[in-house]
Amino acid sequence: MSDVTTPPAVLRLDAVSKSFGSNRAVRGVSLSIQPGQVIGLIGENGAGKSTLLKILSGNYRHDEGTIAVNGREVQFRGPADALRAGIGVVHQEQSLFTNLTIAENIEVNTPIGRGGVNRLGLYNWRRLYADAAQALDLIGSHLNPKTRVSDLSFVDRQMVEIARAIRVSAASHTTPLVILDEPTAILERTETAILEREISKLRDIGSVIFVSHRLDEVMRICDRVVVMRDGELIADRSVDDVTEEELFRLMVGRETHAAVRNRRSIEPATKPVISIQDLTRAGSYTDVSIDAYPGRVLAILGTSGSGREAVARAIFGAEGFDSGSVSIAGYSGRPSIKKAVALGVGYVPAERKTEGMVGEMPADQNITLTHPGSAAIGPFELPRRRLSLARLWFEKLDIRPREPEHMLQDFSGGNQQKVVLAKWLNSSDLKALVLDHPLRGLDPGAAETVNAQIRSVCDDGTAIILIPDTIDEALDIADDIVVMRDGRISGVFDLGHDNPATLDLLERML
Amino acid sequence: MVHNALSKQSAVGIDTTAIRIRESVIERRARFRGLAEPLSLLMALAVLIVVFSLLNERFLTTSNFQNVLTQSAIPLIVAVGATLVILLGSIDLSVEGVMGATGMTWILLSANSRGGVDLGPWAWVIALGVALVLGVASGLIFTALKVPSFIVTLGMWYVGLGIATMLYGTDLLPRLEDEGLKGWTSRISFGLPNSFWVALLVIGLGILVLRSTRIGRVTLAIGNSETIVRSAGLPAFRVKVAVFAIAALLSGLGGILATVQLDIGSPTVGSGVLFIVIPAVVIGGTHLGGGKGGILRTVLGVFLLTILNNGLILSGVESSYQSAVTGAILVAAIVFAAWSQRDRLRVAK
Numbered sequence A: 001m002s003d004v005t006t007p008p009a010v011l012r013l014d015a016v017s018k019s020f021g022s023n024r025a026v027r028g029v030s031l032s033i034q035p036g037q038v039i040g041l042i043g044e045n046g047a048g049k050s051t052l053l054k055i056l057s058g059n060y061r062h063d064e065g066t067i068a069v070n071g072r073e074v075q076f077r078g079p080a081d082a083l084r085a086g087i088g089v090v091h092q093e094q095s096l097f098t099n100l101t102i103a104e105n106i107e108v109n110t111p112i113g114r115g116g117v118n119r120l121g122l123y124n125w126r127r128l129y130a131d132a133a134q135a136l137d138l139i140g141s142h143l144n145p146k147t148r149v150s151d152l153s154f155v156d157r158q159m160v161e162i163a164r165a166i167r168v169s170a171a172s173h174t175t176p177l178v179i180l181d182e183p184t185a186i187l188e189r190t191e192t193a194i195l196e197r198e199i200s201k202l203r204d205i206g207s208v209i210f211v212s213h214r215l216d217e218v219m220r221i222c223d224r225v226v227v228m229r230d231g232e233l234i235a236d237r238s239v240d241d242v243t244e245e246e247l248f249r250l251m252v253g254r255e256t257h258a259a260v261r262n263r264r265s266i267e268p269a270t271k272p273v274i275s276i277q278d279l280t281r282a283g284s285y286t287d288v289s290i291d292a293y294p295g296r297v298l299a300i301l302g303t304s305g306s307g308r309e310a311v312a313r314a315i316f317g318a319e320g321f322d323s324g325s326v327s328i329a330g331y332s333g334r335p336s337i338k339k340a341v342a343l344g345v346g347y348v349p350a351e352r353k354t355e356g357m358v359g360e361m362p363a364d365q366n367i368t369l370t371h372p373g374s375a376a377i378g379p380f381e382l383p384r385r386r387l388s389l390a391r392l393w394f395e396k397l398d399i400r401p402r403e404p405e406h407m408l409q410d411f412s413g414g415n416q417q418k419v420v421l422a423k424w425l426n427s428s429d430l431k432a433l434v435l436d437h438p439l440r441g442l443d444p445g446a447a448e449t450v451n452a453q454i455r456s457v458c459d460d461g462t463a464i465i466l467i468p469d470t471i472d473e474a475l476d477i478a479d480d481i482v483v484m485r486d487g488r489i490s491g492v493f494d495l496g497h498d499n500p501a502t503l504d505l506l507e508r509m510l
Numbered sequence B: 001m002v003h004n005a006l007s008k009q010s011a012v013g014i015d016t017t018a019i020r021i022r023e024s025v026i027e028r029r030a031r032f033r034g035l036a037e038p039l040s041l042l043m044a045l046a047v048l049i050v051v052f053s054l055l056n057e058r059f060l061t062t063s064n065f066q067n068v069l070t071q072s073a074i075p076l077i078v079a080v081g082a083t084l085v086i087l088l089g090s091i092d093l094s095v096e097g098v099m100g101a102t103g104m105t106w107i108l109l110s111a112n113s114r115g116g117v118d119l120g121p122w123a124w125v126i127a128l129g130v131a132l133v134l135g136v137a138s139g140l141i142f143t144a145l146k147v148p149s150f151i152v153t154l155g156m157w158y159v160g161l162g163i164a165t166m167l168y169g170t171d172l173l174p175r176l177e178d179e180g181l182k183g184w185t186s187r188i189s190f191g192l193p194n195s196f197w198v199a200l201l202v203i204g205l206g207i208l209v210l211r212s213t214r215i216g217r218v219t220l221a222i223g224n225s226e227t228i229v230r231s232a233g234l235p236a237f238r239v240k241v242a243v244f245a246i247a248a249l250l251s252g253l254g255g256i257l258a259t260v261q262l263d264i265g266s267p268t269v270g271s272g273v274l275f276i277v278i279p280a281v282v283i284g285g286t287h288l289g290g291g292k293g294g295i296l297r298t299v300l301g302v303f304l305l306t307i308l309n310n311g312l313i314l315s316g317v318e319s320s321y322q323s324a325v326t327g328a329i330l331v332a333a334i335v336f337a338a339w340s341q342r343d344r345l346r347v348a349k
């Protein structure tokens, strides 16, 4: 794949492999990246993208193959070595110190005796702030370096991570290489656009490897796209020679077959499963009234300041409210999570790692955690039944690898999400399901699988309340759409008879 | 959904001013939050002082003021180390054991009633060396063997006490002979007790280390997330051991000063200090989970507890009630501190 006439590649991989036990996560990957290139890395959940990137960041050691940075072969013994070689990484998991300032996070790897850290190891704060401001300026951000990271929105946190990655790269006095593992997955679409613009600009100062499941995004930002499947690199294309449909087929190994939903209006006689009236929480949302009906998907659209997540959490009892009422299947007393679960409500949180799963527990136990279903006889859970029940869900949702006895934290992000979903689907009497960004981090094929599953429980009579990532996702699957802006409802559509355009919805959001 | 042509539309025309305005509000709110907590502590202090001075006229006198400062000096010194350890997200329970071992070592190597050797300044070096060894041992066992700091330092407490008791033996009480040192801690220089000057120096150094050195900053980072510290290639191991060593050194210093103050060597010179120091750190607002807090807040916490004890004694409250009151205040303070961050999905561990 190398080209002799060009300058040495910023990065060259030769037959790099890495296994976890018997699971060969990365198999013989060869790749070379030229200065000023933006490479899109795509692949299904569990294809090995993060593993490959973690090899490059020194977090994992590869079993076979060689890595060369700027023409020199390297051996990383730890993250510090990769940093020294000038590889800056923004990991899939948020990796900023939220209790520290922006400046410190960016300058965290400044060696003693350089920049804002003097030879005695003492910090010169003024210098540190100035250097950080400069790094931010480089990517066109005007954040105040003295701000604490916990006070930042998600886009801005990503910007800080990128600034840090570039700073690391620049310190090596070579062409910076910045690696971004799904930086847009947790962002709203409006925020993504800002980030996209900045990533495109990086081309002028260095090279970029960019991972995303949003193919349109990849097509817009990148020069070249490489596709991974089952740990192997199976395609390497210029974006000019490839279409989104083709990329989808390469990734998933089949055509897309998103079914068009047959929509009906709400029938006059049906009673809502969940009905919220004039719900208000100071500083978050005001006078929100929403009805969710059995057998219908209700999507709530809005930007990050709209308060839609808080409303969803209030329905599940995960957050309090000041006034108004939430009634679930006729019950409208004091809401609590326990009560909500008892009444047959499920909730897939956006913060999967902290609220949705127990990472140190095997996947099968995570599935039977709330509703043991057929895995239990009375209060006793039978391990063997639990395992076979879990296998069923693994099959149905195509969770990979098919090893439900493994710790959930060792699964790839997308597959963890499917396990969380299975936990609620395992209920025999699911009346309503609240889904907060359920497709976050899922590859397009997996998104189809999950959407199909959501539709099927919905058709069985469950009411779905969905906080989608994108407007398209809402138009794709919803029967009703509620739009929120600044804590108030700014639009209600019954897709049975309304046909709102994307711009129409966008206008009500902003 | 992948092939939906509409998706391109959302990339155009975003109004970022709204986002910026929201951010400036967030920033202002954050600044206020930073002030609010110490302010409520200062207010609590003020209330205590007013109440006690109304209850007893001896409370608001220069001599009682100096008395309070002397009483707070040793807890302050030890609390600086404890704050650093708690900022890591760990805890150091070995304080009293280290104080005992260091204090005994020091007095037996200085001029004392048992005779023996008088090493002068070397007694300080060797005694603090004992503290350092205990601290590094805790730190290494904790970091290398990954035993919870709670358990390691609980053990080290008793190791320290054991060493102190062995040194104590069955001989006469070792009494301080050096006339210049006797009563040194409570003697007044430039208006303040000597031991309080030492405490001020330690607090100053502590703040410098925490604010402006790699050790201090990495300590805060570890308290936030050790996984991230490691993947950022920062020296988590070294810093953790160093912080335990610093904490033990400060406990040792406290042990020597306590021995000077008591005039005699005793394995239990430190008794009661742990139960001032840890609550003071927590009342000050440093999170037990690590990563958030600071030394000045701890200083306020120590003052709050010392003034409370002092005021209760002056008001004639029995000592058995005193500990109950201190305990109740601790619990109330923690509930108060946690109240603002309550959220039903948050769990306490």
Ligand SMILES: Nc1ncnc2c1ncn2[C@@H]1O[C@H](COP(=O)(O)OP(=O)(O)OP(=O)(O)O)[C@@H](O)[C@H]1O
Pocket (backbone or CB within 6 Å): A020, A023, A025, A043, A044, A045, A046, A047, A048, A049, A050, A051, A052, A092, A400, A401, A410, A411, A412, A413, A414, A415, A441, A443
């Ligand atoms: N620490 C680990 N221990 C064991 N297996 C692991 C570990 N990390 C990853 N794996 C396995 O390696 C494979 C590749 O995972 P990886 O996280 O690289 O996927 P990915 O392409 O990043 O997926 P996603 O899009 O979901 O983030 C998966 O089968 C996963 O289960």
Ligand SMILES: [Mg+2]
Pocket (backbone or CB within 6 Å): A049, A050, A051, A092, A181, A412, A413
């Ligand atoms: Mg990944």
